[in-house]
Amino acid sequence: MYLNSSLTQFENLSLEPNPEEVDIDKESIELPLLTRPSLPPSPNGDGSIYLAQRGNSLAGQKSEELQKTLLGHRHERQLVILQDFPDPDALSCAWAYQLIAQQYDIKCEIIYAGTLSHQENIALVKLTNLPAQRWTMQNLKTKDLSSYQGFVLIDNQGTTSQLLPAVQQAGIPLVVLVDHHSLQGELKAEFFDIRPYARATATIFTQYLQAGILKLDSSISQHVKCATALMHGLRSDTNRLMQAQEEDFMAAAYLSRFYDAQLLNAILQANRSKRVMDVIERSLKNRIVQNNFSIAGVGYLRYDDRDAIPQAADFLVTEENVHTAVVYGIVHDEDDELEVVIGSLRTTKLTLDPDEFIKEAFGQDSAGRFFGGGRTGAGGFEIPMGFLSGGNENSTYAKMKWEVFDSQIKQKLLRLVNPRDNPIQS
Numbered sequence: 001m002y003l004n005s006s007l008t009q010f011e012n013l014s015l016e017p018n019p020e021e022v023d024i025d026k027e028s029i030e031l032p033l034l035t036r037p038s039l040p041p042s043p044n045g046d047g048s049i050y051l052a053q054r055g056n057s058l059a060g061q062k063s064e065e066l067q068k069t070l071l072g073h074r075h076e077r078q079l080v081i082l083q084d085f086p087d088p089d090a091l092s093c094a095w096a097y098q099l100i101a102q103q104y105d106i107k108c109e110i111i112y113a114g115t116l117s118h119q120e121n122i123a124l125v126k127l128t129n130l131p132a133q134r135w136t137m138q139n140l141k142t143k144d145l146s147s148y149q150g151f152v153l154i155d156n157q158g159t160t161s162q163l164l165p166a167v168q169q170a171g172i173p174l175v176v177l178v179d180h181h182s183l184q185g186e187l188k189a190e191f192f193d194i195r196p197y198a199r200a201t202a203t204i205f206t207q208y209l210q211a212g213i214l215k216l217d218s219s220i221s222q223h224v225k226c227a228t229a230l231m232h233g234l235r236s237d238t239n240r241l242m243q244a245q246e247e248d249f250m251a252a253a254y255l256s257r258f259y260d261a262q263l264l265n266a267i268l269q270a271n272r273s274k275r276v277m278d279v280i281e282r283s284l285k286n287r288i289v290q291n292n293f294s295i296a297g298v299g300y301l302r303y304d305d306r307d308a309i310p311q312a313a314d315f316l317v318t319e320e321n322v323h324t325a326v327v328y329g330i331v332h333d334e335d336d337e338l339e340v341v342i343g344s345l346r347t348t349k350l351t352l353d354p355d356e357f358i359k360e361a362f363g364q365d366s367a368g369r370f371f372g373g374g375r376t377g378a379g380g381f382e383i384p385m386g387f388l389s390g391g392n393e394n395s396t397y398a399k400m401k402w403e404v405f406d407s408q409i410k411q412k413l414l415r416l417v418n419p420r421d422n423p424i425q426s
């Protein structure tokens, strides 16, 4: 019924408005990976077979390149930076990377600045002892960054992490970048594997494993747990394999030799917290349905409950005669007195492009960054409230503030939902 919070990171990616201005070191990128003009757009077309075959040779080649890079960094310490709200795809791949790098005596710390919000992610980390740590912006100041010789970005390109600027300012070089989001530009990595057509970073990492970069062993508990985590990451980024393509199924088949089905089941059984249930209830109560769109504002919610928003959208889209659901609320971070409007879109309508829809609905900020974007079936947005943050001790004011944001968001969405003046659907 639900996609995981994994999608929130796609949602968060703000694309640079002028990609042609981005200065990329073309030498360091395998251009054939990024250009595939001969492929048909249909995921079920011949292209997927072509890609799967191509995937194998590419994986072998990339796996070798990665080994060479790691050899050159033996005995170092690295930071593996995940998005602020890490998802199973990111968490599992970071762990796989850590195990791979261990063979070269590279010590990795897997870090994220935000929080584990989705109950499945909390369960994943607890049940597998996944070695990820939260580094808030406050405790970042207490860390000695000079003890790290490199950093690594996995399943993100730094645009969704608050930690990136500090790490870059400390002069730590980007050693490895592996991701499946569209190229965000400007970053130079020693090892670089970006495959925007891949459905999950877990598929890429499983291909490395399959190519022999780390020999998985079912008698090693950590390997079994990591394989389970990768299976979870792969499933959650492919909507439980429903959007999986051949290479994802191949990767899942390989992982099936090692993963623990019971453990995966336990992770998937994680119960929603009462607060998440309350947000879902609010979304049900507040929704308006127009032209098969279900739109719901859920008011204020805590930072830790942020992932309740995509879960509510997952739920609303299951209603009869609804093909698209948008849920949004004001998320409050008590530590920083910060407020941000966060929203999620879920759609089952194949012809609706969430990325286009969100960008069209909300536009860009003064720096030209879009407030959100998306990918197949899912999208999201984040609108910082800046000067209007806080002051909620006065409940009349808080209520008024919510009503203004609620109306403004509804206006912007309904402009697109109403076919008469719908500029993006012909």
Ligand SMILES: [Mn+2]
Pocket: 006, 089, 090, 155, 180, 199, 200, 201, 237
């Ligand atoms: Mn991913």
